[in-house]
Amino acid sequence: PPIIWWIRRDLRLADNTVLEAIAAKGRAVVPVYVFDEHERALGAAAKWRLGQGLHALQQRLQGLGLGLTLTTGDALQAFQKLCAETGADAVYWSRLYDPEAIERDTKVKAGLKAQGVEARSYAGRMLFEPWTVETKTGGAFKVFTPFWKAVRGREVASLTDAPRSLRGLDHWPRSLTFEDLDFSSPMNRGAAVLARYCEVGEEVALRKLSDFCDQSLASYNESRNILAAQATSDLSDHLAWGEVSPLRLWSVGQAGLARGLAGAEQFCKEVIWREFATHLVYHTPQMISQNWRPDWDAFSWQDGQGDDVLRWQQGQTGFDLIDAAMRELYTTGKMHNRARMVVASFLCKHMMINWKIGADWFRDCLVDWDPASNAMGWQWVAGSGPDAAPFFRIFNPETQRKTYDGSGNYCRRWLAEGQEAPPQTALDFFEAIPRRWCLSAQQQRCQTMLDLAAGRARALEAYQALRQNS
Ligand code: FAD
Structure with missing residues (x-):
């Protein structure tokens, strides 16, 4: 009988322990992607990126004569149906380690086993x-x-190449289309x-x-x-x-x-x-959404005045490096690592906004969103994480700009305002943003939203208060 390959975050054929295991058994493989609640809840850019990745994988599978079955709803029910339809008696997948995925996978494993279906997970991620x-x-x-x-x-x-051939089925299960699943989202x-x-x-x-x-x-x-x-x-x-x-x-x-x-x-x-x-x-799975150091629960985060957070999200803080980086994020779904540290420090320290607000924005905008790297990165910068940057190390966005963008090329790449002939990259931002943001490339560069020295002093004071009280 064939074996179902439950595809999640393993969109590859090489170094794929699941495929190796199925091939070693000489059994046919049924590649299946289930667009369940967990997947539907992904951030906008990540969900879009997943759809693109699945498309690319589908083409590679076609090259091997294999079909990709796209389905929706509860994963366990989907497998019950597919086992009945294809005669498969086993479901294999590559393990994930974040708490939501573990909860889902544990349920699916127990459910499959209860029905006499073999359920096996593999390392590889x-x-x-x-x-x-x-x-x-x-x-x-x-x-x-x-x-x-x-x-x-x-x-x-050891590394393993993509298999040259894999056994498939004569009749593939009926699949939904990418349009049916709708990987698009409000950011679309x-x-x-x-x-x-x-x-x-x-x-x-x-x-x-x-x-x-x-x-x-x-x-x-x-x-x-x-x-x-x-x-x-x-x-x-x-x-x-x-x-x-x-x-x-x-x-x-x-x-x-x-x-x-x-x-x-x-x-x-x-x-x-x-x-x-x-x-x-x-x-410590709770660190996805909570301070790794519980004493940080008492930190006096600010709500932000008016549209402060929105200005940070829109790249309208008036600080070139922050704004260039936030626009790079919105336009490309990625941001340079150094820039991630600087924008995060600006939000958590100069603006004193809770890191969770920043982490949520990254979650929605990043095509490389990873629950663990994102939570660690934000808590590292904020100071609430293990092995975190010391709170008194507050990145000065202007000094960082001079040191790491001395040529000014990065800021010019992403900031249209004030340039006579802005590059396409900078203009792309204005094409990408939602209409309700009402920004245009022709407008004046905005004023800086805060005083860096005062922001730094306020953050250090709040940190001293936290230390004294804990
Ligand atoms: P390279 O320099 O080529 O490094 C190779 C690989 O190593 C990367 O692709 C990445 O997988 C890993 N890596 C590098 N630096 C880090 C790091 N600091 N932490 C964890 N892994 C790292 N990375 C994500 O993949 N997803 C996220 O959601 C994410 N959120 C972040 C949030 C913040 C606030 C910060 C400060 C960092 C975050 N990072 C995240 C880490 C890092 O910024 C990116 O992995 C990096 O920018 C990727 O660029 P690259 O592939 O060219 O990296």
Whole structure:
């Protein structure tokens, strides 16, 4: 009997432990995607990106003579129906580690088993599953450097190429169409723009990794923080949707280390930051939506005056680096890592707005949204997380701009106002935004919304008060 491959965040054929297991058994595979409540609730850009990724996977599967079945509703019920229709007696999937996914998968597993259907989950999304890395005393890690030291010399799985052939069915189950599922969402006015910046699929991911290895890995240390340089791998959305395995990035990093490339160790470390985020969230799932440090519940976050938060979201704070970065986010669904740290610090510290508001906005706008990396990133910046940046380290957006965008190219790329002939990138923002935002490229550059020194002093005072009271 065939085996159902329940597709979630593993939109690839290479290094796919589920497909390897099915192929090893010599059984036919039925690839299935279920658009259930959990998927429907994704942020706007992430949902759109998932739809694009599934499209690309469908084409790859077609190349192998395999059909992709798209269905909707409750996953367990969907599998009951599909097992009856195809004669499948097993459902396999690749594990996810965030609390909502674990809850869903546990239910589905129990339900399938109760009906006598084999249910099996596999590793593959991470290099090291969260429970396989432990401190010497047996607990979870809370600090990155010891985590890094614990894993950097570990053996990892071997790479496996995409299978040349897989057994399929003579008659594929009836599938819904992409239009039926509707991956669009309120942000969709921007979808056409997002599409200009977003290449999808496994083949693209592998090509980007190879280009990065040839062109940028050696100089990664010097260039990765230069905002305009585009010197990082740009693979985060491919990793988020499983179009490339972390194993591939790790092996490129390790091969670079063996060749003595200066940037290779730092690149390996970044891959491990992703592992660390998943490790943290697996062991303290509440950190997705709550302060990792409970004493932070007493911090005196502000509501923000009037449309302060909206100005931050719209890239209308008056600070060039913040505004350029927020527009890059809205236009492309991504933002440079350094810029993510600076805009997050501005919101949490200068504006004193709760990090959860920023994390929610990122959740809606990022095509590379990952529940663990997003929560860790925000709590790291805010100061409420484990191994967080010290609160007194408040990024000054102007100093950051001078240091990391000395040429001004990044800000010019994303800010149209004041430029005689703004580049298409900056104009794209105005095409992408909702009409209700009422912004135009012809308007004047807005005034700065706050005084940096006063904002910094207010934040430090609030932090002192928190420390004294806890
Ligand atoms: P590269 O420099 O090429 O690094 C390779 C890979 O390592 C990345 O693709 C990514 O998977 C991983 N990585 C690198 N830096 C980090 C990091 N600091 N934390 C975790 N993984 C990392 N990343 C996401 O994938 N999804 C998110 O939702 C997300 N939210 C963030 C929120 C905030 C506030 C901050 C500060 C960071 C966030 N990051 C998130 C991490 C980081 O900004 C992106 O992974 C990075 O910008 C991706 O660019 P790249 O692929 O070119 O990275």
